[in-house]
Structure formats: structure tokens, C-alpha cells
Amino acid sequence: MKNFDVVFDRKGSTKWVKYSGTDILPMWIADMDFKAPDSVSNFLKVCADSGDFGYTDAPDELREVIVTQLKKKYDWSVEGSEVVFLPGVVAGLNTVCRGLVSLDESIITATPIYPPFLKAPENCGRKLTKIDMELTSEGYQYPLTALRDSINSKSRLLLLCNPFNPIGRVLTFKELQEIVRLCLDNQLLVCSDEIHSDLLFDDRAHIPLAKIDSRIEDNLITLISPGKTYNIAGIGGGIAIIKNQILREKFLAVSDGVGDIGLFSYAAMLSAYRDCESWHRQLIDYLQENRDYCKSRVEEIPGIKMNKVEATYLAWLDVRDLRLDDALSFFERAGVGLSDGREFGGKGFMRLNFGCPRTTLEEGWDRIARAVDKYVDNRHYTG
Numbered sequence: 062m063k064n065f066d067v068v069f070d071r072k073g074s075t076k077w078v079k080y081s082g083t084d085i086l087p088m089w090i091a092d093m094d095f096k097a098p099d100s101v102s103n104f105l106k107v108c109a110d111s112g113d114f115g116y117t118d119a120p121d122e123l124r125e126v127i128v129t130q131l132k133k134k135y136d137w138s139v140e141g142s143e144v145v146f147l148p149g150v151v152a153g154l155n156t157v158c159r160g161l162v163s164l165d166e167s168i169i170t171a172t173p174i175y176p177p178f179l180k181a182p183e184n185c186g187r188k189l190t191k192i193d194m195e196l197t198s199e200g201y202q203y204p205l206t207a208l209r210d211s212i213n214s215k216s217r218l219l220l221l222c223n224p225f226n227p228i229g230r231v232l233t234f235k236e237l238q239e240i241v242r243l244c245l246d247n248q249l250l251v252c253s254d255e256i257h258s259d260l261l262f263d264d265r266a267h268i269p270l271a272k273i274d275s276r277i278e279d280n281l282i283t284l285i286s287p288g289k290t291y292n293i294a295g296i297g298g299g300i301a302i303i304k305n306q307i308l309r310e311k312f313l314a315v316s317d318g319v320g321d322i323g324l325f326s327y328a329a330m331l332s333a334y335r336d337c338e339s340w341h342r343q344l345i346d347y348l349q350e351n352r353d354y355c356k357s358r359v360e361e362i363p364g365i366k367m368n369k370v371e372a373t374y375l376a377w378l379d380v381r382d383l384r385l386d387d388a389l390s391f392f393e394r395a396g397v398g399l400s401d402g403r404e405f406g407g408k409g410f411m412r413l414n415f416g417c418p419r420t421t422l423e424e425g426w427d428r429i430a431r432a433v434d435k436y437v438d439n440r441h442y443t444g
């Protein structure tokens with residue numbers, strides 16, 4: 062039995078609490094039903110045993126590990142001083158919107174998108190312009206024409222998600238190049254959320270936006286975190302890479318006094334990035350098989366299509382052909398708790414989290430298949 066096959070009790074987690082007391086399988090929020098790597102747990106135990114829980118600064122070793130990995134993975138040269146620690150990536154999105162965009166300026170993002178991208182501008186009263194991802198027979202494409210057309214004299218910031226939650230796309234070099242060109246031409250800042258950059262399938266390689274053109278680095282905030290990949294989101298912790306000193310100082314000024322990070326977050330991030338290479342390789346193999354399994358199940362179910370998942374452990378299901386009044390409730394009645402596409406700006410779509418043991422995934426798909434079968438039969442019957 063593989064490590065990732067083990068079903069373990071997560072009843073206290075946000076994901077499972079939502080459906081406690083029911084028979085609904087939670088396949089919604091983006092954490093995985095796998096134990097975090099033993100190396101991380103063991104390192105946290107060592108920290109706990111020390112009994113030293115006083116205030117702590119970011120460990121130098123953590124900065125060094127991050128800088129070294131960015132160089133090794135992407136040939137991206139970052140100084141330790143350009144690495145800013147955050148309570149989480151969503152905190153970073155909010156800080157950027159609040160601190161780097163003034164009240165009369167606006168923010169652009171492409172939808173469907175991870176809901177905090179929609180919420181962060183709203184939280185601080187900044188205007189958000191939404192452009193629709195283009196859904197073609199080849200899957201989703203970044204809407205470059207719409208981006209160009211949406212930029213005006215008030216536009217200040219593009220919020221970018223790559224790899225793209227919820228649609229699972231890894232933007233191509235060409236797409237990124239065009240995005241960068243438009244942002245440079247129009248002096249737009251970019252906040253590039255690359256939290257899923259260690260969850261790529263089929264031997265794809267992540268390209269940080271910073272590597273497209275060095276000129277963009279002056280206008281760029283890149284957000285990363287080990288939270289998704291090593292399943293430690295509940296411990297908290299995120300990283301912003303900000304090369305431009307003025308931007309960095311503005312960013313720090315907004316988070317000053319409200320965004321301190323605890324020593325367990327630092328420790329977990331350090332151990333995740335430093336000690337878990339082989340766990341990570343095995344995870345990718347397992348998730349890729351789960352992704353393929355989802356695809357094979359979708360092919361047998363009428364009325365559901367699945368966007369090609371190039372990264373993340375999230376499948377974006379197109380259920381528009383089922384013509385459901387309330388897709389979330391339909392699937393809950395089927396016994397599966399999915400994320401409602403409407404929260405992402407994607408009506409008629411549902412997001413399914415396949416970061417779980419295979420048996421759980423099989424059970425989830427069995428339930429979906431049974432419910433859709435019955436529904437389609439009834440619909441034919443009632444005409």
C-alpha cells in the first residue's frame with residue numbers, strides 16, 4: 062500500500078467539519094486528505110520539544126533554502142532581502158490590493174478564479190475589472206485581447222494565478238510573454254500567485270513570471286508557499302518575492318504590525334522546502350494517476366466534461382449540459398461535497414478536489430455516476 066492510499070481521520074478539519082454528521086464526502090476546499098510529510102511532523106516535534114516559544118525572526122536558513130531553490134529550479138536570482146514572509150498567500154493578495162493600489166485605481170483579473178482574487182479588491186474598496194477566460198475546443202486560453210481592451214488610465218494591477226486555480230491550466234510561455242508585454246506597455250503592476258507551481262503534471266516545468274522578461278521584476282510581486290504542495294495550509298505561512306525596493310517597502314508598511322508569523326509556520330515552511338523532495342515526487346505521481354482516473358470516469362458520465370488538468374489537484378467540471386437548477390445541492394444529495402463554480406465566477410461548473418486516497422476518489426465518482434444516471438433517466442422519462 063502506498064502512503065497516499067492510507068485513509069486517515071481528518072474529522073476536525075474545515076473540509077470535513079462542513080459535512081460532519083452527514084454521509085457527504087467532502088471534495089471541496091483545497092487541502093488534501095493525505096498526512097503531511099513525516100519530515101515536517103518530526104521537525105515540528107523537535108521544535109515543540111525545545112519548549113522555546115518566544116518571539117522569533119525568520120530563520121536565515123529558510124531564506125537561504127528559498128533563494129537556492131529558486132535559482133536551482135528556474136535559474137531565478139533572488140536576494141534573501143527580497144523575500145518577505147507572510148501569514149499566507151491570501152494575506153499577500155489582500156496586502157497588494159490595499160497597499161499598492163490607490164482608491165481611484167483599478168485591478169484586473171481573469172475569471173473563473175480562486176474566490177479571494179475577487180474578494181481582495183472588494184475588501185479594500187478597490188474597483189475590480191473581470192475578464193473572462195476564453196473557453197475553446199482546446200480548453201481555456203488566457204484572454205489577451207480582453208486584457209488589452211480592459212486596460213485604461215486607471216488600471217494599476219493585474220492579479221494573475223499561474224498555475225491557474227480552478228481551471229488547472231499552466232499558462233504557456235507565449236501567453237505569459239504577451240501578458241508581460243501588455244503590463245510593461247501599460248505600466249501595470251502584476252501580482253502573480255504561483256502557489257501551485259510545485260504541482261505540475263506530465264513533466265511540465267513551471268515558468269515564474271519573473272523569468273519572462275527581467276524588466277517585469279520591477280513591477281512584480283510573486284506569491285509562493287509550500288502550503289498546498291506539502292498539505293500544511295493549516296499551519297499558515299506564505300512568501301512574497303518583491304525585487305523593487307519601493308514596492309517592497311510599501312508592501313511591508315501595510316502589513317506592519319498585522320501580519321506576524323509564528324515559529325511553527327517558519328519551521329514547517331523550512332522543513333517542507335528542505336526535507337521533502339522524495340515525498341513530493343511520489344505525491345506528483347499519485348496525483349497524476351488520480352487526475353487520469355477522474356478523466357476516465359468523466360468520459361463515462363453523460364453531461365459532465367472535465368477541463369484538462371495540467372497542474373493542481375483540482376478538477377474543473379463543466380456540468381452545464383445537465384441543466385441543473387442548483388448543482389451544489391444536486392451533488393450534495395448525491396453524497397459529494399464539491400465547490401460551487403459560481404463562487405469562482407463560473408456558473409455551471411463545479412470544482413472537485415482529487416487530492417485524496419484512491420478509494421475515496423472512487424467512492425466519490427461512483428456516487429456522482431449513480432446520481433447522474435438516475436437524473437438523466439428521469440429527464441428522458443419526463444421528456
Ligand SMILES: Cc1ncc(COP(=O)(O)O)c(C=O)c1O
Nearest residue numbers: 091149150151175226256288299
Ligand atoms: C491560487 C491560490 N492562492 C492562495 C491560496 C491559499 O493560500 P494561503 O492558504 O497561503 O492563504 C490557494 C488555496 O487554495 C490558492 O489556490
